[in-house]
Amino acid sequence: MTKEFDLGALLAERGAERYELHGKYLNHQLPRMLHTIGFDKVYERAEGAHFWDADGNDYLDMLAGFGVMGLGRHHPVVRKALHDVLDAQLADLTRFDCQPLPGLLAEKLLTHSPHLDRVFFGNSGTEAVETALKFARYVTGKPRILYCDHAFHGLTTGSLSVNGEGGFRDGFAPLLPDTAVPLGDLGALARELKKGDVAALIVEPIQGKGVHEAPPGYLRAAQDLLRKHKALLIADEVQTGLGRTGDFYAYQHEEGVEPDLVCVAKALSGGYVPVGATLGKDWIFKKVYSSMDRVLVHSASFGSNAQAMTAGLAVLSVMENEQIVAHARVVGEQLKSRLAALIDKYELLADVRGRGLMIGIEFGRPKSLKLRSRWTMLQAARKGLFAQMVVVPLLQRHRILTQVSGDHLEVIKLIPPLTIGEQDVDRFVDAFTAVMDDAHSGGGLMWDFSKTLVKQAVANR
Known part of the structure; x- marks a missing residue:
């Protein structure tokens, strides 16, 4: 007789092997590093901004899973919403229909950036960036993307091309045509734009590495320069978005900044189901999806799945209701x-x-x-x-x-x-x-x- 899957029993039986399993089957350097610096803790449960170990000791989380846990762990509203969507037994991911949840989440998300019109849903921040890079190159007909020194936009090949740290890039070339410019240096940006082959500048309004903010006025001036040269401004808000910096998006701290494309992910997941989103202007999406033949020219197998969309809707609801x-x-x-x-x-x-x-x-x-x-x-x-x-x-x-x-x-x-x-x-x-x-x-x-x-x-x- 086939034994039914029992998660509780499995974890009770094998949970103590966590570090050995990781060292044998996953990234073997991670447990080695954790042992070296004494971070090899065993956390049993979590809620909000706190973890507890087997002895009941309380740990304060000042990391939020690299920003994923914007609402903390196991927020009751998000958790209930996910139970509800699983119980609803929706006909999800048929691929040839239009489910309501993606449209509802897109509509809600766009209310926070009224100058943008449409959304593509993927599964992660790096996918959101990949989408923005593809769209920018296609609609401008230009190959080169500018990014800032010390930027971090992801680790897949396209997003790695606009990663400002050599340690991540070393050994993975050739990448996309790209050029790094110093954050805040308008002269360097202008010189690159004059070459006529730049599709876009992608920028974190506050860089995750080192927590460096774009200088006052830089984003607005960069936007003006880019428009003059028919290039796009891409705001990477994967870590800074959804309230992290005290505004819904970090670019909104500077008046008059209206990026052509905005990348979000991390906290939109509620910490449960990975979700990434690329928000953009109507003309960009209409040029990429210019005919019925191109309806699947950019897509994601798990993009817009019901659990991810529900998590996103619940997160935005909590953000609004709890201010x-x-x-x-x-x-x-x-x-x-x-x-x-x-x-x-x-x-x-x-x-x-x-x-x-x-x-x-x-x-x-x-x-x-x-x-x-x-x-x-x-x-x-x-x-x-x-x-x-x-x-x-x-x-x-x-x-x-x-x-x-x-x-x-x-x-x-x-x-x-x-x-x-x-x-x-x-x-x-x-x-x-x-x-x-x-x-x-x-x-x-x-x-x-x-x-x-x-x-x-x-x-x-």
Whole structure:
């Protein structure tokens, strides 16, 4: 007799093997890295902005699954909506009909960017970017895409072509024709546009790597230059969109900016079902889908599936009903201002920047001789080790999950669920202050741990 699938029984029987299974069948370097830095935790359950381990210890999530968990984990409204759509037994993905849910989600999504008209639904942020690149090249008839230094737009071949970090690109060439320009440098943008072969500029209004915001006025001026040369502006809002920065989209912080294409994903999923969306102007979609022969010229097998569309609709409903964007703006300002107030207190703390609940904490070279010698030792081994030294005790001693904001960067990025409250802010600031106190004491566990990081960095050279 065939044994029925029992998820609970399977996890009870095999769940303890999680790290061994990953090391044997998936990316073997991930468990190795987690063991090295002491991140090899076993989380049993999660809700909102918190995890719990088997002993009932509570962890604060300041990472939100790289921004996916905009509403935190297991929001009851999103969860119920997904149960409802599964119970509805819809005739989903027949491919030759028009279901209501994609149209309803597109309509709702477009209310937040009234200058845009149509939506293509894929399954991820990198697919949203791929769609925008394809559409821009097709409708302009030009091959080249401009992007900004240090940008991150995804890791598939097209999006990798506009990735500003060599570490991701190395060994995967040849890629699409592309050119990087410095974020904020209008002169460099103008020089490239004059060559006449540029289809578009793709830009993160606030770069995820390092949390660098486009300078005031840059997006509007870039938009004017692009239009003059019949090229498009693509806003990558995969991480910054859906309230992350205290406005629905980050480009909306600058008056008069109306991108031709906007890429969203991550938080639209509710943390449950992957979904990506590319929003664009009517003329762009009509040129790409110019005849019935071209109806499937760009499509995705799982795009617009009922579960993903339901998750998106539920997320937007929660954002509206619970005033998530305004909450992110207020709580983000509280967190940022309290951290910025510590800059004068700690010589290793160089800058606090960002908008809403997307905050970068940057560390820099200290002035005192004792700390400076230790800083120099870390930098010689590998840039970014001090930031890692901060991330580790935040988790180990204070049970707060954070991340270093990119390879070789002395920056921690905070992108918590947009639902965090004042108690969570207090907890993070208190923990961060304790870690900074330890770092500036000249001794302590942090500097002992630095020896482990240095050895690992040297071994990997």
